[in-house]
Amino acid sequence: MRRPWVGGNWKMNGLRADHEALLAGLQPLAQMTAVDLAVVPPAPYLAEISAQLAGSSLRVLAQTVSGHAAGAYTGEWSAAMLQDCGVAGALVGHSERRQYQHEGDAVVAAQFRALREAGLQPVLCVGETLAEREAGETLAVVSRQLLAVLESQGPEAFDHAVLAYEPVWAIGTGLTATPEQAQAVHASLRAVVAVFDASRAEALRIAYGGSVKAANAAGLFAMPDIDGALVGGASLDANEFLAICAAAQARVTG
Ligand code: PEP
DSSP: OOOOEEEEEOOSOOOHHHHHHHHHHTGGGGGOTTSEEEEEOOGGGHHHHHHHHTTSSEEEEESOOOSSSSSSOTTOOOHHHHHHTTOOEEEESOHHHHHHSOOOHHHHHHHHHHHHHTTOEEEEEEOOOHHHHHTTOHHHHHHHHHHHHHHHHOGGGGTTOEEEEOOGGGTTSSOOOOHHHHHHHHHHHHHHHHHHOHHHHHHOEEEEESSOOHHHHHHHHTSTTOOEEEESGGGGSHHHHHHHHHHHHHHHHO
């Protein structure tokens, strides 16, 4: 059984006082030792929250990172800077970055590589738009996004990474993929990795993201290839996030 992974992507929400209140409400997470847990705060707070959570089981990830090592890239930050600030890794390829910052597969692959080179954990997000799903292109799109990393960096690049399937039409919309829809895509993604390396494919954690909440988490986690969740909106509510993490823990402990 793969160890579940749950991350809370706070996106561009909350000020210091809101984050403090949220983290105080998340203290029961310390008891959930069967799950890998992460929060993904806005960039200005990363160093401070990393220092605050040092020694706890809750890891801190960034929402993005530059694929460049250093230099004239105003407004960006490198993987080495994240590492220096105690941050454990970063999301790459989130659909909001692909859509609003026009980050394509090559940029995402460079970000993924930069994180690995700094010894940090990449969380690679892939997902199709509604138009792509309706055109029957879901598997072609998510495979292309995955292969952009897999073909250039090899299956070993995923040894400490997490893959997150996030259908764009389900992010922040209240629409969730059914457990069966998500399972089908997760199984296909695992099969793509298995072409390169069967045992690494079996070990890879594939989290689902897209309007996950306490009410639908257990149904998703009941699926054999859904190993956790990347949670946006519901991660801003401590009780909702705790309930989602408890459902992931129950996947292992029963
Ligand atoms: C996300 O931001 O990655 C996400 C899945 O958001 P939400 O849970 O709000 O759909």
